[in-house]
Amino acid sequence: MRSIINYLKDIFLGVRSLLKGMKVTSRYFWSPRSIVTEKYPENRKTLVMLERSKGEVIMPHNDKNEHHCTGCGICQINCPNGSIEVISKIIDTEDGKKKKIIDKHIYKLGQCTFCGLCVKTCPSNALAFSTKFEHAVFNKALLIKVLNKPGSQLMKGVEQ
Amino acid sequence: MLTSFGIINYLSAQSGPWWRVFYDFTSLTKNIDAGLHNAMSPFWTTVTEMVIVGILFLLFYAVIGLFLVYAERKVCAFIQNRLGPNRLGPFGIFQTVADLIKLLFKELIPIKNADHFLFNLAPYIVIIVNFMVLAAIPYALGLHAVDLNIGIFYVIAVSSMSVIGVLLAGWSSNSKYSLLGAMRSGAQIVSYELSVGLALATVVILAGSMQLSVIVEGQRTGWFIFKGHIPAVIAFVIYIIAGTAETNRGPFDLAEAESELTAGYHTEYSGIKFAFFYLAEFINMFIVASIAATIFLGGWMPLHFGADNGFNRIMDFIPPVIWFFAKTFFLIWVIMLFKWTFPRLRIDQLLTLEWKYLLPINIVNLLIMAFIVLMGWHF
CATH class of the missing domain: 3.30.70.3270 (Alpha-Beta Plaits)
Incomplete structure (x- = not known):
């Protein structure tokens, strides 16, 4: 009986952690503001380089x-x-x-x-x-x- | 003669506006068939229709394949906070077209000591299997190439043949990476096929038929995932997991494991032959998603609750084609999310997941579903 409970617990915990991971990635997918890529040649005028960048x-x-x-x-x-x-x-x-x-x-x-x-x-x-x-x-x-x-x-x- | 080809006849004979055709393709296809029969003998009619359908499927295959490659790169980029392809055309939509042109021009490198006949045959087997499955899927009302009375059985049987192409590719390349990748892929596809079959069998019990058009029609009063409640949801989740594994994608991509086997079974392929494998992989994903959409989410059937009410009629305004592709692309997005969220499984974890978790759950689930159908506890 105990092993069956453990088996079911395994499944639920596993599914929960997988869903947690998918929540994170889908949140990033649906939030276009989190994109960090710079469109370089187009935004050359407004481009601000970070202080610590090594030019x-x-x-x-x-x-x-x-x-x-x-x-x-x-x-x-x-x-x-x-x-x-x-x-x-x-x-x-x-x-x-x-x-x-x-x-x-x-x-x-x-x-x-x-x-x-x-x-x-x-x-x-x-x-x-x-x-x-x-x-x-x-x-x-x-x-x-x-x-x-x-x-x-x-x-x-x-x-x- | 042109007018007798049906399309123009059909459009002029329509009572409603021209876009009625998107709701029901049956009369359009019947008109084309009748028009062709008027113009030529039955034999040539069949030949012409086969050619037309073949060309349509080739175009569909190429467009869907290219679009999915683009979508994969975009989805992956957004998940990783990047922009993805954004140079060629608006939002980079022509990027994959350019990639295809590049692949077409690339040299096909002959492999020393490879079995050339099998080596060249392998990509075609994979592609042919794809086409055979695509033919059995109902895309919309009346837009269905072959409506077999054993539709699901046919789909399972045929799609499992793609492993032959993969094994051939691995064996004939005469390369250890290819062979290892092919062997892993074989073990994986053969074991996950069980779960796919059993998950689909669960719904077959509920639907009472294997014919895909009957299954779709059976969801007129509600999709099977709602009708069959708990066991249907479990079967759906299992199908999506096993389907992802069967396409050698996502966290189950041991077969090509870039970091271990360079590219798995298609390591030695170059140019357009590599592109065939690559496209076939994406079309496989489309097939898995479209079968899941057809079986669990009603295929082209709009979202219906109950027999006939106002909500159903509002939903009917959206054409079935849009419903089908919306569901399919949503599921494809979910499968892509799997790939870019989870780390790759080890081979023992992969087999543990199948044999110790998915399969027992699936068998119990099948029993529960049979019991529920027997007692009439479904909706």
Whole structure:
């Protein structure tokens, strides 16, 4: 008797859980608002990318044309496929010391896999991701970018 | 001569407006038959009618197949919060047409060491079986290719032959994936056929006939799912589950299990031969849904309660063709919902479900139904 009750209980519990699953899927089916797909080329004007989307690596500069990059080269070491090349130079500071600063931070967008290791490991938060994702160009050379703007300087207070 | 072909005769002789034809196709088909008889000898009349019906079924097959592929992609997309095909034509309705054109142009790759005769024969067996079942289904009043007096028996017998095509495809491909898929499919179809047959037998007891037109006519005072109440509902649920399993779809798609067997029995097929299998699968789903609609939900019969009242007459305004396809596509939607909700079963779970749950319940259900009919406790 007990086994028969268990058998029937099995069936009812099974059917109930199956119906629960079907309720979820049919609710999604009948609610067109839950669709998350973007119709990209049509809604290009109104498209809002999420803050955390990884479009390309940039180096943020403030309005005095200053950045955070000290030229340490940790991003270059961490990049798994060699898309970052940091070229630094030695200058003499005002108090007569020699100091290494960044000359060119070269970023090869064509090789980048957007893993984000450079952004994550940068000790002075000099790198960030922008949300721009339309990178198609007709010339491969345009994909090699210099991230620090010409004439830019290291922001005071980063290196301490 | 053209006027004697019946259609024009029929339309000019009609008392009501031209759309009366959607309510009753009997006089239209009779008129065409009479017109053809006037124009040619009985032998050629039969030949012409067979050709006409054949072409109509080919067109129907292609249209339904393409539409179901599109519907499947759309339903799946909506369930997963996507849009689905939306590029070609409004809402992407021409996507599957484009897919078909692509498949028609693709190369048919010959398989080394395959049994070429059986390899090429297999898709046709599957397709022919589909056509044989489609011919027996009543689509509307008077729109019924063959009205056999053993309709349900014929449908069960013929539809179980499609497993031969599947097994042939698996065997002749000379590939381990195909063979495994075919063997699984064989085991599955053979065991679930029992449940399908018994579930239909439950309704045959209630209807008192196997003839599909009689079964539909018997639902004039209420669909069998309402007339036979509890046992009919149980039989309906079992039929839908077993029918889904018989079409190798949904949670029961072990036969093709993409993640294990690449594609199952049609792994080695390419181009249009693959498309045949693909279409046959969708038409099988249509067949399962339309049989369920005919047996349990009244086929083309509008929603009726009781003998003759105002509600029935309002329902009669909707043409039977629309009723039939509405019910069928609703059931197809339910079957699609199964596929996109439940995870795939393991082979032991599959056989447990059939032999330990569906079959015993079905047999008990059959007894209950027989008892209810005997006592006259149905409506």
